[in-house]
Amino acid sequence: KAGVTQTPRYLIKTRGQQVTLSCSPISGHRSVSWYQQTPGQGLQFLFEYFSETQRNKGNFPGRFSGRQFSNSRSEMNVSTLELGDSALYLCASSLGVPSYEQYFGPGTRLTVT
Amino acid sequence: EDQVTQSPEALRLQEGESSSLNCSYTVSGLRGLFWYRQDPGKGPEFLFTLYSAGEEKEKERLKATLTKKESFLHITAPKPEDSATYLCAVQYSGAGSYQLTFGKGTKLSVIP
Numbered sequence: 001k002a003g004v005t006q007t008p009r010y011l012i013k014t015r016g017q018q019v020t021l022s023c024s025p026i027s028g029h030r031s032v033s034w035y036q037q038t039p040g041q042g043l044q045f046l047f048e049y050f051s052e053t054q055r056n057k058g059n060f061p062g063r064f065s066g067r068q069f070s071n072s073r074s075e076m077n078v079s080t081l082e083l084g085d086s087a088l089y090l091c092a093s094s095l096g097v098p099s100y101e102q103y104f105g106p107g108t109r110l111t112v113t
Numbered sequence: 114e115d116q117v118t119q120s121p122e123a124l125r126l127q128e129g130e131s132s133s134l135n136c137s138y139t140v141s142g143l144r145g146l147f148w149y150r151q152d153p154g155k156g157p158e159f160l161f162t163l164y165s166a167g168e169e170k171e172k173e174r175l176k177a178t179l180t181k182k183e184s185f186l187h188i189t190a191p192k193p194e195d196s197a198t199y200l201c202a203v204q205y206s207g208a209g210s211y212q213l214t215f216g217k218g219t220k221l222s223v224i225p
Contacts, residue, residue, distance in 0.1 A: 004156075031211050043157075043200065043215040056209025090156050094211050100145055100204055102213060104156035 001027060004093050004105035012111045018079040021108045025072050025093030032074040033102060034066060037088040046089075049074055050096065078110075086112045116140050119201050119216035126223050129190045134199055134219045137183040142206030146184050147213060148177050149200040157200055191223045 005024045013019050025032050034046040045058040049068035066076040072093075078085055088109050092102035120135045138146070145164050149157035161170045163179040170177050174195065176187040186199055198220045202213040 033209075033211050033213070035213075035215075042217045043202075043213075045209070045212050045214070048209045048211045050210070056212055058212075092211075092213075100211055101147070101159060101162050102211060103159055104149075106156045109154075 004091055004103055006089075006091050006105040006108050008108060009106065010109045010111075012113065013081050014113055015081055015083060017081050018077065019081060019110060020075055020077045021089055021091075021110075023074045023076075023091030023093075023105060025074070025091075026095075026103060028095065029093035029103075030072055030096045031094040031102075032068055032072065033092045033094070034074070034076050035090045035092065036060075037090055037107070038086075043090070046076065081112045083112050086110060115216070116214050117201060117203055117216035119199075119219050121219060122217070123220045124222070126188075126191055126221070128192060128223055128225050131187070131189045131191070133188070134186040134201075134221070135183060136186070136201030136216055138201075138203050139182075140203055140205040140207075140214070144204045144206060146179055147202045147204070148175075148184070148186055149202065151198045151200055151218070160199075188221070191221075193223045193225050196221055196223045 007022045031050045033048040037043045047057045052068045063079045068074045088107045090107045092104045094102045148160040151157045161177040166181045174189045198218045200218045202215040
């Protein structure tokens, strides 16, 4: 069974631009969560989706948004990029009740210059 | 105050020298404690889930245990390929259903 895939793997953007990252979960998984990883803050929760509904959102500004499609694929968008948004963005998928185990993709490395 | 604290931050072991990594948590209503391994530039790789105090799980040279306020990841006779950052995370009531709250990790280096 294929794992979680994320595209693109690497991205370089300029301050003020916006970016869209994509995540395809493991086949059959209905939940997708997004995390930001930086050397200083570690892994921080962004948001989680289940059946196209955002169930929970972390403590990030409104510039960070996401959505989930009917096939469980998910996208996250960051508008008006800042230098501090440079990070590894990780997507994780979960089968759903009764399993809450999350499996991570390889991540998208975003660099903002 | 951090909800999940891992110690030590870094650990250097000689090949074959067994040791333990610690993960302590302060959240209430624990639903699950997760261990992941992360190699540089890659996403975390799932290792174990523990749900209740007293539970233990093993995989090759790794054994994870859980008490009411902490978890240990025991590494027996480690090999250089065990070098990685080990992350601990919790799911708890009061947070999102699938939301993981992570510790900062323990970077393990195993020297041949």
